[in-house]
Amino acid sequence: MPRTGAPRTGPVGGARRRPRWAVRVATALSVVVLASAGIGHAVMTGLDSDITRIDPFKDMKNRPHAGHGMNVLLVGTDGRDRITPAERRRYHLGGAPCHCTDTIMIVHIAEDRERASVISLPRDSYAEVPAAAGRPAHPIKINAAYAEGGPNLTVRTVENMTHVKIDHYLEVDFTSFMKTVDVLGGVRICTPRSLKDAYTGLDLPSGPHTLGGGQALQYVRSRHVDGASDLGRMQRQQHFLAALIERATSSGVLLNPLRFRDVVRAALGSVRADKGFGTDELLELGRAMRDFSPSSSEFTTVPIGQLGYTVKGLGSTVKWDAEKSARLFRALRNDEPLAAGKKKRGAPPADRAVPVDVPPARIRVQVENGTATAGLGRRLDAALASTGFLTTQRPANAADRSVRRTVVVYDPRWDRSARSLATALPGSELRPAKGRGPVLKVIAGSDFTQVRRVRAKAPAQPDPAVTTGDEAVCP
CATH class of the missing domain: 3.40.630.190 (LCP protein)
Known part of the structure:
Protein backbone atom coordinates (compact mmCIF):
# COMPACT_ATOMS: atom_id res chain seq x y z
CA MET A 1 0.00 0.00 0.00
CA PRO A 2 1.49 3.38 -0.95
CA ARG A 3 2.26 5.75 1.87
CA THR A 4 -0.26 8.57 2.24
CA GLY A 5 0.72 12.21 2.11
CA ALA A 6 3.49 11.69 -0.43
CA PRO A 7 5.44 14.86 -1.14
CA ARG A 8 5.37 16.57 -4.50
CA THR A 9 8.39 16.10 -6.69
CA GLY A 10 10.96 18.87 -6.76
CA PRO A 11 14.60 19.65 -7.30
CA VAL A 12 17.13 17.34 -5.72
CA GLY A 13 20.84 17.96 -5.43
CA GLY A 14 23.86 17.81 -3.21
CA ALA A 15 23.64 21.54 -2.46
CA ARG A 16 20.35 21.14 -0.64
CA ARG A 17 20.46 21.98 3.06
CA ARG A 18 20.47 19.08 5.45
CA PRO A 19 17.01 17.79 6.45
CA ARG A 20 15.95 18.17 10.07
CA TRP A 21 14.47 14.98 11.47
CA ALA A 22 12.88 16.25 14.65
CA LYS A 342 -2.00 29.59 33.16
CA LYS A 343 -5.23 28.90 34.99
CA LYS A 344 -5.46 25.21 35.77
CA ARG A 345 -8.48 23.34 37.06
CA GLY A 346 -8.07 22.57 40.74
CA ALA A 347 -5.31 25.14 41.30
CA PRO A 348 -5.06 26.22 44.95
CA PRO A 349 -6.37 29.71 45.79
CA ALA A 350 -3.95 32.56 46.38
CA ASP A 351 -4.34 32.87 50.16
CA ARG A 352 -2.14 32.93 53.23
CA ALA A 353 -1.42 29.21 53.13
CA VAL A 354 2.27 28.29 53.38
CA PRO A 355 3.77 27.45 49.93
CA VAL A 356 5.17 23.93 49.52
CA ASP A 357 6.80 21.99 46.67
CA VAL A 358 4.03 19.39 46.25
CA PRO A 359 0.32 20.31 46.41
CA PRO A 360 -1.69 18.45 49.09
CA ALA A 361 -3.96 16.94 46.43
CA ARG A 362 -1.00 14.87 45.19
CA ILE A 363 0.02 13.50 48.60
CA ARG A 364 -1.53 10.27 49.93
CA VAL A 365 -1.51 9.80 53.70
CA GLN A 366 -2.26 7.00 56.17
CA VAL A 367 -2.86 8.29 59.71
CA GLU A 368 -2.09 6.36 62.91
CA ASN A 369 -2.78 7.40 66.50
CA GLY A 370 0.43 7.12 68.51
CA THR A 371 -1.17 8.26 71.78
CA ALA A 372 -3.68 6.97 74.31
CA THR A 373 -6.05 9.83 73.45
CA ALA A 374 -9.17 8.33 71.92
CA GLY A 375 -10.22 9.83 68.57
CA LEU A 376 -6.96 11.70 67.91
CA GLY A 377 -6.30 9.70 64.76
CA ARG A 378 -9.75 10.48 63.35
CA ARG A 379 -9.33 14.17 64.19
CA LEU A 380 -5.93 14.36 62.45
CA ASP A 381 -7.22 12.45 59.42
CA ALA A 382 -10.18 14.81 59.05
CA ALA A 383 -7.98 17.89 59.48
CA LEU A 384 -5.55 16.74 56.79
CA ALA A 385 -8.41 15.87 54.42
CA SER A 386 -10.03 19.27 54.92
CA THR A 387 -6.71 20.89 53.97
CA GLY A 388 -6.61 18.95 50.69
CA PHE A 389 -4.46 15.89 51.50
CA LEU A 390 -5.56 12.52 50.13
CA THR A 391 -6.02 10.58 53.36
CA THR A 392 -7.16 6.95 53.44
CA GLN A 393 -10.01 8.01 55.80
CA ARG A 394 -9.22 4.86 57.79
CA PRO A 395 -7.04 5.96 60.71
CA ALA A 396 -5.59 3.17 62.84
CA ASN A 397 -3.81 2.81 66.18
CA ALA A 398 -0.03 2.69 66.12
CA ALA A 399 1.87 -0.15 67.78
CA ASP A 400 3.47 2.41 70.11
CA ARG A 401 0.84 4.47 71.96
CA SER A 402 3.34 6.67 73.80
CA VAL A 403 4.56 8.85 70.93
CA ARG A 404 5.25 12.42 72.00
CA ARG A 405 6.36 14.04 68.74
CA THR A 406 4.31 13.57 65.56
CA VAL A 407 6.21 11.55 62.95
CA VAL A 408 6.02 11.55 59.14
CA VAL A 409 7.22 8.19 57.79
CA TYR A 410 8.11 8.25 54.08
CA ASP A 411 9.92 6.52 51.24
CA PRO A 412 13.00 8.62 50.30
CA ARG A 413 11.78 8.65 46.68
CA TRP A 414 8.87 10.82 47.87
CA ASP A 415 10.97 13.16 50.02
CA ARG A 416 9.44 16.35 48.56
CA SER A 417 5.96 15.09 49.39
CA ALA A 418 7.17 14.27 52.91
CA ARG A 419 8.61 17.75 53.43
CA SER A 420 5.38 19.31 52.15
CA LEU A 421 3.33 17.19 54.56
CA ALA A 422 5.68 18.00 57.45
CA THR A 423 5.17 21.71 56.74
CA ALA A 424 1.48 21.17 57.43
CA LEU A 425 2.41 19.54 60.76
CA PRO A 426 4.71 22.06 62.52
CA GLY A 427 7.27 20.40 64.76
CA SER A 428 6.83 16.95 63.25
CA GLU A 429 9.76 14.57 62.71
CA LEU A 430 10.69 13.20 59.26
CA ARG A 431 11.57 9.50 59.35
CA PRO A 432 12.70 7.82 56.07
CA ALA A 433 11.66 4.21 55.40
CA LYS A 434 13.06 2.80 52.15
CA GLY A 435 10.57 0.73 50.17
CA ARG A 436 7.46 2.16 51.78
CA GLY A 437 6.08 3.42 48.49
CA PRO A 438 4.03 6.52 47.64
CA VAL A 439 1.67 6.46 50.66
CA LEU A 440 3.10 8.50 53.52
CA LYS A 441 2.31 7.63 57.14
CA VAL A 442 1.66 10.12 59.92
CA ILE A 443 1.90 8.88 63.50
CA ALA A 444 0.11 11.42 65.67
CA GLY A 445 2.02 12.34 68.81
CA SER A 446 0.83 14.08 71.97
CA ASP A 447 2.26 17.35 70.58
CA PHE A 448 -0.33 17.50 67.77
CA THR A 449 -2.65 20.51 67.94
CA GLN A 450 -3.67 21.48 64.40
CA VAL A 451 -2.90 21.19 60.68
CA ARG A 452 -1.42 24.23 59.00
CA ARG A 453 -2.84 25.20 55.59
CA VAL A 454 -0.40 24.76 52.71
CA ARG A 455 -0.53 25.32 48.95
CA ALA A 456 1.69 24.60 45.95
CA LYS A 457 4.39 27.12 45.10
CA ALA A 458 3.81 29.23 42.01
CA PRO A 459 6.02 27.91 39.19
CA ALA A 460 8.84 29.99 37.82
Whole structure:
Protein backbone atom coordinates (compact mmCIF):
# COMPACT_ATOMS: atom_id res chain seq x y z
CA MET A 1 0.00 0.00 0.00
CA PRO A 2 1.49 3.38 -0.95
CA ARG A 3 2.26 5.75 1.87
CA THR A 4 -0.26 8.57 2.24
CA GLY A 5 0.72 12.21 2.11
CA ALA A 6 3.49 11.69 -0.43
CA PRO A 7 5.44 14.86 -1.14
CA ARG A 8 5.37 16.57 -4.50
CA THR A 9 8.39 16.10 -6.69
CA GLY A 10 10.96 18.87 -6.76
CA PRO A 11 14.60 19.65 -7.30
CA VAL A 12 17.13 17.34 -5.72
CA GLY A 13 20.84 17.96 -5.43
CA GLY A 14 23.86 17.81 -3.21
CA ALA A 15 23.64 21.54 -2.46
CA ARG A 16 20.35 21.14 -0.64
CA ARG A 17 20.46 21.98 3.06
CA ARG A 18 20.47 19.08 5.45
CA PRO A 19 17.01 17.79 6.45
CA ARG A 20 15.95 18.17 10.07
CA TRP A 21 14.47 14.98 11.47
CA ALA A 22 12.88 16.25 14.65
CA VAL A 23 9.90 14.02 14.30
CA ARG A 24 11.92 10.96 14.98
CA VAL A 25 11.67 12.28 18.49
CA ALA A 26 7.89 12.11 18.16
CA THR A 27 8.24 8.40 17.56
CA ALA A 28 9.88 7.88 20.91
CA LEU A 29 7.41 10.13 22.71
CA SER A 30 4.54 8.27 21.06
CA VAL A 31 5.89 5.01 22.48
CA VAL A 32 5.56 6.45 25.97
CA VAL A 33 2.10 7.87 25.32
CA LEU A 34 0.77 4.78 23.56
CA ALA A 35 1.86 2.56 26.44
CA SER A 36 -0.84 4.26 28.51
CA ALA A 37 -3.33 1.52 27.68
CA GLY A 38 -1.77 -0.52 30.47
CA ILE A 39 -1.66 -3.56 28.18
CA GLY A 40 0.48 -6.31 29.63
CA HIS A 41 3.32 -8.45 28.45
CA ALA A 42 1.00 -10.63 26.36
CA VAL A 43 0.97 -7.87 23.75
CA MET A 44 4.32 -6.25 24.44
CA THR A 45 6.49 -9.36 24.76
CA GLY A 46 9.17 -9.37 22.12
CA LEU A 47 8.44 -5.88 20.80
CA ASP A 48 11.41 -4.32 22.53
CA SER A 49 13.68 -6.78 20.74
CA ASP A 50 13.49 -4.34 17.82
CA ILE A 51 15.28 -1.72 19.92
CA THR A 52 19.05 -1.51 19.46
CA ARG A 53 20.61 -1.28 22.92
CA ILE A 54 23.47 1.13 23.64
CA ASP A 55 25.20 2.45 26.77
CA PRO A 56 25.18 6.27 26.61
CA PHE A 57 26.09 6.54 30.32
CA LYS A 58 29.26 4.42 30.23
CA ASP A 59 32.03 5.64 32.58
CA MET A 60 30.16 8.89 33.30
CA LYS A 61 31.20 10.60 36.54
CA ASN A 62 30.42 13.86 38.33
CA ARG A 63 26.91 13.89 36.94
CA PRO A 64 24.18 16.31 38.12
CA HIS A 65 22.16 15.29 41.15
CA ALA A 66 18.96 13.46 40.30
CA GLY A 67 15.87 15.64 40.42
CA HIS A 68 12.27 14.50 40.64
CA GLY A 69 10.41 12.78 37.85
CA MET A 70 12.06 11.22 34.79
CA ASN A 71 14.14 12.97 32.12
CA VAL A 72 14.46 11.42 28.66
CA LEU A 73 16.89 12.80 26.09
CA LEU A 74 15.32 12.34 22.65
CA VAL A 75 17.53 12.83 19.63
CA GLY A 76 16.99 12.53 15.90
CA THR A 77 20.05 11.64 13.87
CA ASP A 78 20.71 12.30 10.20
CA GLY A 79 20.08 8.81 8.80
CA ARG A 80 19.59 9.47 5.09
CA ASP A 81 22.42 7.03 4.33
CA ARG A 82 20.01 4.24 5.35
CA ILE A 83 17.34 5.05 2.78
CA THR A 84 17.10 4.22 -0.90
CA PRO A 85 17.83 6.69 -3.71
CA ALA A 86 14.14 6.55 -4.67
CA GLU A 87 13.10 7.60 -1.17
CA ARG A 88 15.65 10.40 -1.22
CA ARG A 89 14.09 11.78 -4.38
CA ARG A 90 10.55 11.27 -3.12
CA TYR A 91 11.10 13.09 0.16
CA HIS A 92 13.63 15.72 -1.01
CA LEU A 93 16.54 14.21 0.90
CA GLY A 94 19.52 15.19 -1.24
CA GLY A 95 22.99 15.82 0.14
CA ALA A 96 25.36 13.85 2.33
CA PRO A 97 24.53 12.77 5.88
CA CYS A 98 26.11 14.83 8.65
CA HIS A 99 26.28 12.06 11.30
CA CYS A 100 25.05 14.50 13.92
CA THR A 101 21.93 15.11 16.00
CA ASP A 102 19.84 17.60 14.10
CA THR A 103 17.09 17.50 16.72
CA ILE A 104 17.51 17.41 20.51
CA MET A 105 14.69 17.49 23.04
CA ILE A 106 14.45 16.86 26.77
CA VAL A 107 11.15 15.23 27.74
CA HIS A 108 10.39 15.42 31.45
CA ILE A 109 7.74 13.05 32.84
CA ALA A 110 6.48 14.36 36.19
CA GLU A 111 6.90 12.24 39.30
CA ASP A 112 3.12 11.75 39.55
CA ARG A 113 3.04 10.78 35.82
CA GLU A 114 0.35 13.40 35.17
CA ARG A 115 2.41 15.88 33.11
CA ALA A 116 5.00 15.83 30.34
CA SER A 117 7.23 18.84 29.66
CA VAL A 118 9.10 19.04 26.35
CA ILE A 119 12.03 21.44 25.90
CA SER A 120 13.63 21.88 22.47
CA LEU A 121 17.35 22.63 22.31
CA PRO A 122 18.33 24.43 19.07
CA ARG A 123 20.72 22.30 17.02
CA ASP A 124 23.18 25.21 16.59
CA SER A 125 23.30 26.03 20.31
CA TYR A 126 26.72 27.16 21.53
CA ALA A 127 27.86 24.52 24.03
CA GLU A 128 30.87 23.54 26.11
CA VAL A 129 32.03 19.93 25.88
CA PRO A 130 33.26 18.91 29.35
CA ALA A 131 36.82 17.66 29.79
CA ALA A 132 37.15 13.86 29.99
CA ALA A 133 39.69 11.07 29.35
CA GLY A 134 42.52 13.46 28.49
CA ARG A 135 40.32 15.56 26.22
CA PRO A 136 40.19 19.23 27.24
CA ALA A 137 36.93 21.14 27.49
CA HIS A 138 36.16 23.01 24.29
CA PRO A 139 33.35 24.92 22.56
CA ILE A 140 31.11 23.17 20.07
CA LYS A 141 27.71 23.36 18.44
CA ILE A 142 25.55 21.08 20.52
CA ASN A 143 24.47 18.91 17.58
CA ALA A 144 28.12 18.17 16.69
CA ALA A 145 28.74 16.40 20.00
CA TYR A 146 27.22 13.28 18.48
CA ALA A 147 29.66 13.25 15.56
CA GLU A 148 32.58 13.74 17.94
CA GLY A 149 31.67 11.26 20.66
CA GLY A 150 28.34 9.59 19.90
CA PRO A 151 25.48 9.27 22.43
CA ASN A 152 27.85 9.35 25.40
CA LEU A 153 29.29 12.77 24.56
CA THR A 154 25.85 14.03 23.61
CA VAL A 155 24.51 13.16 27.08
CA ARG A 156 27.60 14.65 28.75
CA THR A 157 27.24 17.89 26.82
CA VAL A 158 23.51 18.27 27.49
CA GLU A 159 23.99 17.57 31.21
CA ASN A 160 26.89 20.02 31.34
CA MET A 161 24.76 22.74 29.71
CA THR A 162 21.51 22.16 31.62
CA HIS A 163 22.62 20.62 34.95
CA VAL A 164 19.69 18.21 34.45
CA LYS A 165 20.45 14.52 35.01
CA ILE A 166 19.35 12.42 32.04
CA ASP A 167 17.69 9.16 33.10
CA HIS A 168 17.08 7.60 29.67
CA TYR A 169 18.29 8.08 26.10
CA LEU A 170 16.22 7.47 22.95
CA GLU A 171 17.59 7.90 19.43
CA VAL A 172 14.98 7.64 16.68
CA ASP A 173 15.07 7.26 12.91
CA PHE A 174 12.63 9.12 10.67
CA THR A 175 11.38 5.96 8.90
CA SER A 176 9.75 4.74 12.12
CA PHE A 177 8.06 8.10 12.46
CA MET A 178 6.42 7.88 9.04
CA LYS A 179 5.22 4.33 9.71
CA THR A 180 3.82 5.35 13.11
CA VAL A 181 1.84 8.25 11.64
CA ASP A 182 0.43 5.99 8.93
CA VAL A 183 -0.56 3.24 11.39
CA LEU A 184 -2.41 5.88 13.43
CA GLY A 185 -4.35 6.84 10.31
CA GLY A 186 -2.69 10.24 10.01
CA VAL A 187 -2.39 13.20 12.36
CA ARG A 188 -4.57 16.32 12.12
CA ILE A 189 -2.89 19.74 12.23
CA CYS A 190 -4.18 23.26 11.55
CA THR A 191 -2.24 25.99 9.76
CA PRO A 192 -3.38 29.61 10.17
CA ARG A 193 -1.76 30.48 6.83
CA SER A 194 -0.38 28.64 3.81
CA LEU A 195 2.97 26.88 4.26
CA LYS A 196 5.27 26.35 1.28
CA ASP A 197 8.92 25.23 1.35
CA ALA A 198 10.76 24.44 -1.89
CA TYR A 199 13.51 22.64 0.03
CA THR A 200 11.18 19.98 1.54
CA GLY A 201 8.37 20.08 -1.02
CA LEU A 202 5.83 21.12 1.61
CA ASP A 203 2.82 22.90 0.11
CA LEU A 204 -0.14 23.31 2.48
CA PRO A 205 -2.93 25.87 2.12
CA SER A 206 -4.29 27.44 5.28
CA GLY A 207 -6.77 25.40 7.29
CA PRO A 208 -6.98 21.90 8.82
CA HIS A 209 -5.10 18.95 7.31
CA THR A 210 -4.71 15.27 8.12
CA LEU A 211 -1.11 14.42 7.32
CA GLY A 212 0.12 10.96 6.42
CA GLY A 213 3.65 9.87 7.20
CA GLY A 214 5.39 11.42 4.19
CA GLN A 215 3.66 14.79 4.35
CA ALA A 216 4.07 14.88 8.15
CA LEU A 217 7.80 14.44 7.61
CA GLN A 218 7.83 17.44 5.28
CA TYR A 219 5.86 19.50 7.80
CA VAL A 220 8.28 19.00 10.67
CA ARG A 221 11.40 19.36 8.51
CA SER A 222 10.47 22.66 6.92
CA ARG A 223 12.42 25.71 8.02
CA HIS A 224 12.03 27.99 4.97
CA VAL A 225 8.34 28.84 5.30
CA ASP A 226 8.95 32.07 7.24
CA GLY A 227 11.73 34.19 8.67
CA ALA A 228 11.77 32.24 11.94
CA SER A 229 13.95 29.52 10.38
CA ASP A 230 14.97 26.89 12.95
CA LEU A 231 12.95 28.42 15.80
CA GLY A 232 9.77 28.31 13.73
CA ARG A 233 10.54 24.73 12.75
CA MET A 234 10.87 23.72 16.41
CA GLN A 235 7.52 25.31 17.20
CA ARG A 236 5.87 23.33 14.41
CA GLN A 237 7.51 20.18 15.73
CA GLN A 238 6.06 20.87 19.16
CA HIS A 239 2.61 21.44 17.69
CA PHE A 240 2.90 18.18 15.81
CA LEU A 241 3.86 16.32 18.99
CA ALA A 242 0.76 17.72 20.70
CA ALA A 243 -1.38 16.62 17.76
CA LEU A 244 0.23 13.18 17.83
CA ILE A 245 -0.64 12.83 21.51
CA GLU A 246 -4.20 13.94 20.81
CA ARG A 247 -4.51 11.39 18.01
CA ALA A 248 -3.09 8.56 20.09
CA THR A 249 -5.30 9.25 23.11
CA SER A 250 -8.56 9.89 21.26
CA SER A 251 -8.49 7.38 18.39
CA GLY A 252 -9.17 4.21 20.37
CA VAL A 253 -5.64 2.90 19.84
CA LEU A 254 -5.05 2.67 23.58
CA LEU A 255 -8.11 0.45 24.02
CA ASN A 256 -7.38 -1.93 21.15
CA PRO A 257 -4.56 -4.40 21.95
CA LEU A 258 -3.90 -5.31 18.31
CA ARG A 259 -3.75 -1.69 17.08
CA PHE A 260 -1.64 -0.80 20.08
CA ARG A 261 0.78 -3.59 19.20
CA ASP A 262 0.97 -2.48 15.55
CA VAL A 263 1.65 1.14 16.46
CA VAL A 264 4.33 0.26 19.00
CA ARG A 265 5.95 -2.13 16.52
CA ALA A 266 6.08 0.64 13.91
CA ALA A 267 7.42 3.14 16.44
CA LEU A 268 10.18 0.85 17.68
CA GLY A 269 11.40 -0.06 14.21
CA SER A 270 14.56 2.10 14.19
CA VAL A 271 14.97 3.12 17.83
CA ARG A 272 18.24 2.99 19.78
CA ALA A 273 17.89 3.25 23.55
CA ASP A 274 19.78 2.73 26.79
CA LYS A 275 19.67 -0.73 28.32
CA GLY A 276 17.42 0.36 31.18
CA PHE A 277 14.51 1.52 29.03
CA GLY A 278 12.58 -1.62 28.09
CA THR A 279 9.16 -3.26 28.14
CA ASP A 280 8.80 -3.18 31.92
CA GLU A 281 9.57 0.54 32.05
CA LEU A 282 7.18 1.32 29.21
CA LEU A 283 4.35 -0.63 30.80
CA GLU A 284 4.94 0.79 34.29
CA LEU A 285 4.95 4.28 32.87
CA GLY A 286 1.94 3.52 30.71
CA ARG A 287 -0.15 2.28 33.63
CA ALA A 288 0.60 5.50 35.47
CA MET A 289 -0.33 7.64 32.44
CA ARG A 290 -3.73 6.19 31.52
CA ASP A 291 -5.39 9.58 31.84
CA PHE A 292 -2.70 11.44 29.87
CA SER A 293 -4.14 13.99 27.42
CA PRO A 294 -2.95 16.97 25.34
CA SER A 295 -3.66 19.31 28.25
CA SER A 296 -1.19 17.26 30.30
CA SER A 297 1.67 18.25 28.01
CA GLU A 298 3.58 21.50 27.72
CA PHE A 299 6.18 22.63 25.18
CA THR A 300 8.83 25.31 25.06
CA THR A 301 12.23 26.14 23.59
CA VAL A 302 15.26 27.00 25.70
CA PRO A 303 15.36 30.81 26.06
CA ILE A 304 17.63 32.47 23.49
CA GLY A 305 19.97 35.28 24.44
CA GLN A 306 21.59 35.93 21.06
CA LEU A 307 21.01 34.60 17.56
CA GLY A 308 24.01 34.67 15.24
CA TYR A 309 26.57 34.49 18.05
CA THR A 310 29.85 34.10 16.14
CA VAL A 311 32.55 31.82 17.55
CA LYS A 312 35.94 31.29 15.91
CA GLY A 313 36.07 27.86 14.34
CA LEU A 314 32.33 27.30 14.75
CA GLY A 315 30.77 30.13 12.81
CA SER A 316 27.30 31.40 13.70
CA THR A 317 25.76 29.80 16.81
CA VAL A 318 22.74 30.27 19.06
CA LYS A 319 23.60 31.49 22.56
CA TRP A 320 21.18 30.75 25.39
CA ASP A 321 20.00 33.38 27.85
CA ALA A 322 21.97 32.26 30.92
CA GLU A 323 19.57 33.55 33.58
CA LYS A 324 16.31 32.52 31.94
CA SER A 325 17.54 29.10 30.83
CA ALA A 326 18.89 28.42 34.34
CA ARG A 327 15.44 29.24 35.72
CA LEU A 328 13.79 26.95 33.18
CA PHE A 329 16.02 23.97 33.96
CA ARG A 330 15.70 24.59 37.70
CA ALA A 331 11.94 24.26 37.31
CA LEU A 332 12.52 20.99 35.43
CA ARG A 333 14.75 19.62 38.21
CA ASN A 334 12.15 20.60 40.81
CA ASP A 335 9.38 18.87 38.84
CA GLU A 336 7.44 22.12 38.54
CA PRO A 337 4.97 22.94 35.73
CA LEU A 338 6.53 25.23 33.14
CA ALA A 339 3.25 26.86 32.12
CA ALA A 340 3.35 29.60 34.74
CA GLY A 341 0.37 31.87 35.05
CA LYS A 342 -2.00 29.59 33.16
CA LYS A 343 -5.23 28.90 34.99
CA LYS A 344 -5.46 25.21 35.77
CA ARG A 345 -8.48 23.34 37.06
CA GLY A 346 -8.07 22.57 40.74
CA ALA A 347 -5.31 25.14 41.30
CA PRO A 348 -5.06 26.22 44.95
CA PRO A 349 -6.37 29.71 45.79
CA ALA A 350 -3.95 32.56 46.38
CA ASP A 351 -4.34 32.87 50.16
CA ARG A 352 -2.14 32.93 53.23
CA ALA A 353 -1.42 29.21 53.13
CA VAL A 354 2.27 28.29 53.38
CA PRO A 355 3.77 27.45 49.93
CA VAL A 356 5.17 23.93 49.52
CA ASP A 357 6.80 21.99 46.67
CA VAL A 358 4.03 19.39 46.25
CA PRO A 359 0.32 20.31 46.41
CA PRO A 360 -1.69 18.45 49.09
CA ALA A 361 -3.96 16.94 46.43
CA ARG A 362 -1.00 14.87 45.19
CA ILE A 363 0.02 13.50 48.60
CA ARG A 364 -1.53 10.27 49.93
CA VAL A 365 -1.51 9.80 53.70
CA GLN A 366 -2.26 7.00 56.17
CA VAL A 367 -2.86 8.29 59.71
CA GLU A 368 -2.09 6.36 62.91
CA ASN A 369 -2.78 7.40 66.50
CA GLY A 370 0.43 7.12 68.51
CA THR A 371 -1.17 8.26 71.78
CA ALA A 372 -3.68 6.97 74.31
CA THR A 373 -6.05 9.83 73.45
CA ALA A 374 -9.17 8.33 71.92
CA GLY A 375 -10.22 9.83 68.57
CA LEU A 376 -6.96 11.70 67.91
CA GLY A 377 -6.30 9.70 64.76
CA ARG A 378 -9.75 10.48 63.35
CA ARG A 379 -9.33 14.17 64.19
CA LEU A 380 -5.93 14.36 62.45
CA ASP A 381 -7.22 12.45 59.42
CA ALA A 382 -10.18 14.81 59.05
CA ALA A 383 -7.98 17.89 59.48
CA LEU A 384 -5.55 16.74 56.79
CA ALA A 385 -8.41 15.87 54.42
CA SER A 386 -10.03 19.27 54.92
CA THR A 387 -6.71 20.89 53.97
CA GLY A 388 -6.61 18.95 50.69
CA PHE A 389 -4.46 15.89 51.50
CA LEU A 390 -5.56 12.52 50.13
CA THR A 391 -6.02 10.58 53.36
CA THR A 392 -7.16 6.95 53.44
CA GLN A 393 -10.01 8.01 55.80
CA ARG A 394 -9.22 4.86 57.79
CA PRO A 395 -7.04 5.96 60.71
CA ALA A 396 -5.59 3.17 62.84
CA ASN A 397 -3.81 2.81 66.18
CA ALA A 398 -0.03 2.69 66.12
CA ALA A 399 1.87 -0.15 67.78
CA ASP A 400 3.47 2.41 70.11
CA ARG A 401 0.84 4.47 71.96
CA SER A 402 3.34 6.67 73.80
CA VAL A 403 4.56 8.85 70.93
CA ARG A 404 5.25 12.42 72.00
CA ARG A 405 6.36 14.04 68.74
CA THR A 406 4.31 13.57 65.56
CA VAL A 407 6.21 11.55 62.95
CA VAL A 408 6.02 11.55 59.14
CA VAL A 409 7.22 8.19 57.79
CA TYR A 410 8.11 8.25 54.08
CA ASP A 411 9.92 6.52 51.24
CA PRO A 412 13.00 8.62 50.30
CA ARG A 413 11.78 8.65 46.68
CA TRP A 414 8.87 10.82 47.87
CA ASP A 415 10.97 13.16 50.02
CA ARG A 416 9.44 16.35 48.56
CA SER A 417 5.96 15.09 49.39
CA ALA A 418 7.17 14.27 52.91
CA ARG A 419 8.61 17.75 53.43
CA SER A 420 5.38 19.31 52.15
CA LEU A 421 3.33 17.19 54.56
CA ALA A 422 5.68 18.00 57.45
CA THR A 423 5.17 21.71 56.74
CA ALA A 424 1.48 21.17 57.43
CA LEU A 425 2.41 19.54 60.76
CA PRO A 426 4.71 22.06 62.52
CA GLY A 427 7.27 20.40 64.76
CA SER A 428 6.83 16.95 63.25
CA GLU A 429 9.76 14.57 62.71
CA LEU A 430 10.69 13.20 59.26
CA ARG A 431 11.57 9.50 59.35
CA PRO A 432 12.70 7.82 56.07
CA ALA A 433 11.66 4.21 55.40
CA LYS A 434 13.06 2.80 52.15
CA GLY A 435 10.57 0.73 50.17
CA ARG A 436 7.46 2.16 51.78
CA GLY A 437 6.08 3.42 48.49
CA PRO A 438 4.03 6.52 47.64
CA VAL A 439 1.67 6.46 50.66
CA LEU A 440 3.10 8.50 53.52
CA LYS A 441 2.31 7.63 57.14
CA VAL A 442 1.66 10.12 59.92
CA ILE A 443 1.90 8.88 63.50
CA ALA A 444 0.11 11.42 65.67
CA GLY A 445 2.02 12.34 68.81
CA SER A 446 0.83 14.08 71.97
CA ASP A 447 2.26 17.35 70.58
CA PHE A 448 -0.33 17.50 67.77
CA THR A 449 -2.65 20.51 67.94
CA GLN A 450 -3.67 21.48 64.40
CA VAL A 451 -2.90 21.19 60.68
CA ARG A 452 -1.42 24.23 59.00
CA ARG A 453 -2.84 25.20 55.59
CA VAL A 454 -0.40 24.76 52.71
CA ARG A 455 -0.53 25.32 48.95
CA ALA A 456 1.69 24.60 45.95
CA LYS A 457 4.39 27.12 45.10
CA ALA A 458 3.81 29.23 42.01
CA PRO A 459 6.02 27.91 39.19
CA ALA A 460 8.84 29.99 37.82
CA GLN A 461 8.03 31.90 34.63
CA PRO A 462 10.23 30.67 31.79
CA ASP A 463 10.87 32.47 28.53
CA PRO A 464 9.67 32.12 25.85
CA ALA A 465 6.06 31.40 26.77
CA VAL A 466 5.05 27.78 27.25
CA THR A 467 2.37 26.20 25.07
CA THR A 468 0.22 23.42 26.49
CA GLY A 469 -0.83 20.57 24.26
CA ASP A 470 -4.53 21.43 24.23
CA GLU A 471 -3.63 24.93 22.95
CA ALA A 472 -1.48 23.53 20.15
CA VAL A 473 -3.97 21.06 18.60
CA CYS A 474 -6.85 21.89 16.24
CA PRO A 475 -10.07 23.07 17.93
